[in-house]
Amino acid sequence: MHGSLARKLRIYGYDVIYDTKLGDKDLLNKAAEEDRWLLTSDRSLYLTALKRGVKVCLLLGGDDASRAAEVFRKIGIEPPTLKPEASRCPVCNGLLQICNPEEVRVKRKPKSTSYRCIVCGKLYWIGSHWPRIMSFDRRIRQLLKGRYSRRNGYG
Numbered sequence: 095m096h097g098s099l100a101r102k103l104r105i106y107g108y109d110v111i112y113d114t115k116l117g118d119k120d121l122l123n124k125a126a127e128e129d130r131w132l133l134t135s136d137r138s139l140y141l142t143a144l145k146r147g148v149k150v151c152l153l154l155g156g157d158d159a160s161r162a163a164e165v166f167r168k169i170g171i172e173p174p175t176l177k178p179e180a181s182r183c184p185v186c187n188g189l190l191q192i193c194n195p196e197e198v199r200v201k202r203k204p205k206s207t208s209y210r211c212i213v214c215g216k217l218y219w220i221g222s223h224w225p226r227i228m229s230f231d232r233r234i235r236q237l238l239k240g241r242y243s244r245r246n247g248y249g
C-alpha cells in the first residue's frame with residue numbers, strides 16, 4: 095500500500111522494509127525485534143502497535159509527500175540532504191556503491207557517476223528523474239515548515 099513511499103524513503107538512505115506478504119502480527123514482531131518504526135494507515139494496527147510499545151506512525155496524508163512529512167514530524171528529524179551515494183536501492187533496499195566509469199556505459203550522461211545496488215545489481219545515476227526527486231524533497235520541506243510555522247508562530 096505504501097510501496098511508493100518506501101521507495102522514496104530509501105532514496106533518502108533509510109533502511110525500509112516493505113513486504114506485502116507480511117501480516118500484521120509479523121509486522122509488529124519485526125518492528126519490535128529490530129527496533130524499527132512501523133508506518134501504517136491501518137488504525138487498528140496502529141493501536142495494537144501502541145499497546146505493544148512498538149514505535150509507530152499513523153499515516154493520514156493523501157500523497158507521498160504528505161505521508162513522508164508525517165514520518166519526519168513523528169520521528170522528530172529533518173529530512174536528510176539527498177545524496178545518491180547515501181541512498182539505498184529504491185527497488186530492494188540494498189546499499190549502493192559507486193561504479194567504476196569504465197565498468198558501466200551510461201548512454202545519456204557518460205560522465206555522470208553511476209551507482210550499483212550491491213544486492214540486485216540495478217544501476218542508478220543522476221538523470222531525468224532527479225528533478226522530480228528534488229521537487230518531492232522541496233514539497234516535504236514546505237509541508238514541514240508550514241506546519242511548524244502555524245503551530246509555533248515563526249518561520
Ligand SMILES: [Zn+2]
Pocket residue numbers: 183184185186187188211212213214215216
Ligand atoms: Zn537493489
